[in-house]
Amino acid sequence: MPKPGSRLRLVDVAERAGVSLATASRALSGRDGVSEEVADRVRRVSQELGYVANPYARTLAGGASSTVGLVVHQVDDPYFSEIAGGVIEVAAEQGLLVQICHSGRDPHFELRQIRHLIAQRVGIILIAGSGYTDTRVEAETKAELSAYQSLGGRVAVIGRHSLGADAVLPDNEAGGRALAEHLLALGHRRIAVAAGTPGLTTVTDRLAGVASALRGHGLDLAELPVVHTDFTREGGRVAAERILGDHPGTTAVIALNDAMAMGVLAVLRARRISVPERVSVVGFDDVSVAADLAPSLTTVRLPMTEMGRTALALALKPRSNRPRRRPTGHTLVVRDSTGPAPA
Amino acid sequence: MPKPGSRLRLVDVAERAGVSLATASRALSGRDGVSEEVADRVRRVSQELGYVANPYARTLAGGASSTVGLVVHQVDDPYFSEIAGGVIEVAAEQGLLVQICHSGRDPHFELRQIRHLIAQRVGIILIAGSGYTDTRVEAETKAELSAYQSLGGRVAVIGRHSLGADAVLPDNEAGGRALAEHLLALGHRRIAVAAGTPGLTTVTDRLAGVASALRGHGLDLAELPVVHTDFTREGGRVAAERILGDHPGTTAVIALNDAMAMGVLAVLRARRISVPERVSVVGFDDVSVAADLAPSLTTVRLPMTEMGRTALALALKPRSNRPRRRPTGHTLVVRDSTGPAPA
DNA sequence: CTAGAGTACGAAAGCGCTTTCGCAAGCGCT
DNA sequence: AGCGCTTGCGAAAGCGCTTTCGTACTCTAG
Numbered sequence: 001m002p003k004p005g006s007r008l009r010l011v012d013v014a015e016r017a018g019v020s021l022a023t024a025s026r027a028l029s030g031r032d033g034v035s036e037e038v039a040d041r042v043r044r045v046s047q048e049l050g051y052v053a054n055p056y057a058r059t060l061a062g063g064a065s066s067t068v069g070l071v072v073h074q075v076d077d078p079y080f081s082e083i084a085g086g087v088i089e090v091a092a093e094q095g096l097l098v099q100i101c102h103s104g105r106d107p108h109f110e111l112r113q114i115r116h117l118i119a120q121r122v123g124i125i126l127i128a129g130s131g132y133t134d135t136r137v138e139a140e141t142k143a144e145l146s147a148y149q150s151l152g153g154r155v156a157v158i159g160r161h162s163l164g165a166d167a168v169l170p171d172n173e174a175g176g177r178a179l180a181e182h183l184l185a186l187g188h189r190r191i192a193v194a195a196g197t198p199g200l201t202t203v204t205d206r207l208a209g210v211a212s213a214l215r216g217h218g219l220d221l222a223e224l225p226v227v228h229t230d231f232t233r234e235g236g237r238v239a240a241e242r243i244l245g246d247h248p249g250t251t252a253v254i255a256l257n258d259a260m261a262m263g264v265l266a267v268l269r270a271r272r273i274s275v276p277e278r279v280s281v282v283g284f285d286d287v288s289v290a291a292d293l294a295p296s297l298t299t300v301r302l303p304m305t306e307m308g309r310t311a312l313a314l315a316l317k318p319r320s321n322r323p324r325r326r327p328t329g330h331t332l333v334v335r336d337s338t339g340p341a342p343a
Numbered sequence: 344m345p346k347p348g349s350r351l352r353l354v355d356v357a358e359r360a361g362v363s364l365a366t367a368s369r370a371l372s373g374r375d376g377v378s379e380e381v382a383d384r385v386r387r388v389s390q391e392l393g394y395v396a397n398p399y400a401r402t403l404a405g406g407a408s409s410t411v412g413l414v415v416h417q418v419d420d421p422y423f424s425e426i427a428g429g430v431i432e433v434a435a436e437q438g439l440l441v442q443i444c445h446s447g448r449d450p451h452f453e454l455r456q457i458r459h460l461i462a463q464r465v466g467i468i469l470i471a472g473s474g475y476t477d478t479r480v481e482a483e484t485k486a487e488l489s490a491y492q493s494l495g496g497r498v499a500v501i502g503r504h505s506l507g508a509d510a511v512l513p514d515n516e517a518g519g520r521a522l523a524e525h526l527l528a529l530g531h532r533r534i535a536v537a538a539g540t541p542g543l544t545t546v547t548d549r550l551a552g553v554a555s556a557l558r559g560h561g562l563d564l565a566e567l568p569v570v571h572t573d574f575t576r577e578g579g580r581v582a583a584e585r586i587l588g589d590h591p592g593t594t595a596v597i598a599l600n601d602a603m604a605m606g607v608l609a610v611l612r613a614r615r616i617s618v619p620e621r622v623s624v625v626g627f628d629d630v631s632v633a634a635d636l637a638p639s640l641t642t643v644r645l646p647m648t649e650m651g652r653t654a655l656a657l658a659l660k661p662r663s664n665r666p667r668r669r670p671t672g673h674t675l676v677v678r679d680s681t682g683p684a685p686a
Numbered sequence: 687c688t689a690g691a692g693t694a695c696g697a698a699a700g701c702g703c704t705t706t707c708g709c710a711a712g713c714g715c716t
Numbered sequence: 717a718g719c720g721c722t723t724g725c726g727a728a729a730g731c732g733c734t735t736t737c738g739t740a741c742t743c744t745a746g
Contacts, residue, residue, distance in 0.1 A: 007464075009732060020696045025734060035694065052462030056408075057732035059399040060701045067440065076428035076631070076648075078421065085419035088443060097410065097463070099440040100431060119395030120440070121350075233635070262635045269637065288419075292576070292605045294612065294637025305419075352702060363726045368704060378724060400702035403731045693742075699735090706729080713722075 065123030067097040073129035078287040086308025130202035156315040176209025187341035194239035196231035236263020258283035276339030295336035408466030410440040416472035421630040429651025473545035499658035519552025530684035537582035539574035579606020601626035619682030638679035
């Protein structure tokens with residue numbers, strides 16, 4: 001920790017500009033009550049000297065806290081690191097720090113992380129990733145966040161609608177529907193689903209979309225194999241093994257995110273089942289590597305980086321009383337992992 | 344920003360425990376000069392009340408700053424996000440914040456980021472990613488960091504030996520050699536290199552390893568195509584196009600990182616050149632998706648997550664006078680993207 | 687020419703913590 | 717009993733900023 005006295009302080013700038021500490025502070029933080037002329041002089045001096053305010057002192061004195069806490073399900077999952085990229089971009093523009101926390105898709109752990117962030121007095125909390133269907137924990141989390149907001153904290157969530165905060169929301173149901181429609185149009189009927197971590201609303205929403213498309217074609221999701229494992233590559237592997245073992249006639253697998261799709265593809269490759277000739281595979285999210293898998297993955301694209309950017313921008317804007325919702329677009333990206341159902 | 348007065352302060356804890364503010368502070372931060380009995384009482388009360396110190400006040404008052412700045416070349420590159428994962432893990436254990444900055448592989452921008460972190464008074468700075476061969480900027484960066492360290496700041500670098508700080512160092516040269524040896528053993532002679540961003544020491548080191556292996560087999564790297572583009576997937580694409588255009592007889596491509604290898608594979612796939620039958624491809628790093636590409640990628644594994652962990656652990660340990668170096672192991676991982684040279 | 691309002695700035699009071707300093711009590715020693 | 721030591725604790729001085737409050741000065745109105 002740099003020793004005191006060693007760094008430029010606001011007094012130094014003030015002195016050099018021939019004004020008081022108070023005036024210098026006002027000038028630099030854009031408060032009014034300072035003549036344009038003086039304000040200009042202070043800013044110039046500060047620039048020349050390379051002054052940067054001590055964020056700890058600033059926050060302690062009651063200024064806005066300059067750190068934003070970002071809670072994600074899994075830091076090294078590309079879905080979340082792309083979101084983080086967007087958040088960091090905006091934060092850098094605004095001179096904000098970003099503190100990233102990992103919740104491991106455990107609602108209790110997530111709540112702990114949020115409580116910790118609040119105790120740390122971060123000014124903004126961003127929560128990325130699916131909500132939980134366990135309404136008890138979810139309600140507790142929501143209560144915690146409400147208290148935080150009523151104290152002036154700012155919150156935005158990404159891909160979650162249950163926390164009573166501003167939200168950036170992809171339409172998971174429509175995405176799921178698009179995926180299923182695509183497969184149905186290709187003539188697939190023996191469709192299986194590799195579903196993600198149980199207890200996540202993303203899973204239920206995407207599944208609902210799939211079910212609705214199926215119904216439109218006279219099929220019932222309840223009669224098709226839906227294997228719940230985990231939203232990871234490993235989860236995809238396990239699901240694929242089970243699907244192929246129990247339902248060898250399957251011609252298409254819907255993985256509810258790209259990580260799982262990668263696991264599914266790995267299993268098919270290992271079993272030398274050709275994709276898409278014998279089995280078609282689709283994912284969800286369009287993480288950047290999806291295009292590089294072989295075969296390249298048909299999936300629903302979510303604009304992750306932009307979602308991160310939007311979420312922070314939303315949290316930064318003065319809050320109205322009602323939570324705002326920013327729907328995000330999604331597009332079906334058809335690549336080489338899907339093809340006509342085999343005869 | 345939570346309003347003042349709304350949160351538990353240390354005085355509250357002190358009062359409740361029947362001791363002075365000073366004693367409470369000492370008890371909680373483990374300073375001595377407090378009897379075990381009193382310290383215990385304070386800790387218990389603090390626990391009961393759910394007290395969490397205000398990090399801004401703590402830092403301002405001269406305690407250790409609890410944030411670590413992590414500078415990476417590119418936030419959403421899996422190589423760096425895996426390193427970040429390791430750093431965040433250790434940071435969470437220690438109750439530290441992690442602030443991630445993006446340098447975009449530009450040494451000047453990187454220096455600016457570092458200066459900003461220093462001005463922000465972070466207590467620890469971690470720098471991940473290759474050094475720059477431009478010794479001027481590198482020296483300037485080093486000087487800045489030395490000043491910071493002499494003021495008590497802590498620094499550790501990952502994959503870089505030029506900054507006079509504690510370092511976690513993969514052996515890029517040996518890795519490059521292993522890759523080339525592997526291809527040579529398979530009978531390849533017409534080898535091309537898709538080299539990364541010019542001006543990075545990682546590029547020169549890995550190349551040096553390749554050159555040394557080639558020499559051992561009577562070949563000269565200077566006579567083989569080495570295309571310098573950029574350490575990204577797109578860079579790999581461009582390099583591959585050029586290599587295939589100018590040297591159609593090439594039987595093996597060494598990409599100097601996995602991202603580039605992905606670009607190379609994409610081009611080969613587009614041109615329907617089968618891998619590894621006609622052309623073998625190798626990468627470097629073993630990012631987690633390397634195993635899922637098709638064909639899965641032969642590469643040199645670096646333990647990224649562990650490197651991140653080690654770097655922070657190193658920075659946390661009391662500093663000796665000489666910079667410490669932690670070499671990291673690497674292993675050649677042979678997968679399906681390499682095979683015998685075609686006759 | 688003075689009263690009242692408005693504007694530009696400085697002095698000083700915190701924000702919540704750590705740390706220095708000083709005092710009081712307890713100890714063994716001469 | 718008196719001395720110096722050590723030990724355990726409290727009072728108070730900051731850390732570098734923001735903000736409230738007050739003062740001096742200008743300007744318009746009466």
